[in-house]
Amino acid sequence: NAGVTQTPKFRVLKTGQSMTLLCAQDMNHEYMYWYRQDPGMGLRLIHYSVGEGTTAKGEVPDGYNVSRLKKQNFLLGLESAAPSQTSVYFCASSYRMGTRGDQPQHFGDGTRLSIL
Amino acid sequence: DQQVKQNSPSLSVQEGRISILNCDYTNSMFDYFLWYKKYPAEGPTFLISISSIKDKNEDGRFTVFLNKSAKHLSLHIVPSQPGDSAVYFCAASAVHQFYFGTGTSLTVIP
Numbered sequence: 579n580a581g582v583t584q585t586p587k588f589r590v591l592k593t594g595q596s597m598t599l600l601c602a603q604d605m606n607h608e609y610m611y612w613y614r615q616d617p618g619m620g621l622r623l624i625h626y627s628v629g630e631g632t633t634a635k636g637e638v639p640d641g642y643n644v645s646r647l648k649k650q651n652f653l654l655g656l657e658s659a660a661p662s663q664t665s666v667y668f669c670a671s672s673y674r675m676g677t678r679g680d681q682p683q684h685f686g687d688g689t690r691l692s693i694l
Numbered sequence: 695d696q697q698v699k700q701n702s703p704s705l706s707v708q709e710g711r712i713s714i715l716n717c718d719y720t721n722s723m724f725d726y727f728l729w730y731k732k733y734p735a736e737g738p739t740f741l742i743s744i745s746s747i748k749d750k751n752e753d754g755r756f757t758v759f760l761n762k763s764a765k766h767l768s769l770h771i772v773p774s775q776p777g778d779s780a781v782y783f784c785a786a787s788a789v790h791q792f793y794f795g796t797g798t799s800l801t802v803i804p
Contacts (some may be wrong), residue, residue: 582737609790611792613794618796619796620696620698620700620783620794620795620796620797621738621783621785621794622794623791623792623793626790626791628790634790636791637791637793668737668738670737682728682730682740682743683738683740683792684740685730685737685738685739686737687735687736687737688735688736688737
């Protein structure tokens with residue numbers, strides 16, 4: 579049972595470089611999310627998707643782009659990495675929520691990203 | 695501004711005793727509240743949730759209490775076990791978004 583898989587697990591970038599983080603889920607979930615976790619800040623939502631071909635901004639979307647071309651994949655892109663984007667990134671997925679947020683999210687194990 | 699707050703960064707409890715983790719929120723539009731548990735180098739895993747129309751939900755050793763008037767929820771773990779040592783996040787949902795607290799690190803001492 580793979581669940582939610584994130585690649586890569588670790589990465590070091592130089593300021594200005596670009597990269598893409600990949601999230602794949604095998605649970606046929608409609609919803610997918612990208613979070614970042616920083617010390618003392620909890621998890622903050624970057625972008626999310628409620629279905630294939632859709633994306634929406636979360637709390638902290640600046641500096642990131644996302645794409646959901648296939649239902650099972652959700653990509654997070656950094657076009658020009660900055661030291662402030664050093665963080666641990668978590669992807670999550672869930673079943674479609676009704677009018678109430680009653681579907682728990684399933685998380686990947688995270689990508690630790692350092693920007694020098 | 696942090697809409698979901700966990701004011702205790704850490705908590706230590708003796709094995710067999712009760713662990714009480716607290717969470718406060720500011721947005722009265724939140725309709726579901728969830729607790730997640732996180733071990734180092736792993737992603738959070740769902741533990742228990744409660745709808746805003748209820749004031750208590752129980753699942754084995756875990757019970758979540760919701761006080762809407764105080765905008766406060768708590769997670770009770772009874773009895774606490776060493777394997778419960780982890781970081782616990784509370785989260786609140788509104789429409790498609792979830793808002794997380796900063797986490798409380800629980801240590802259960804054998």
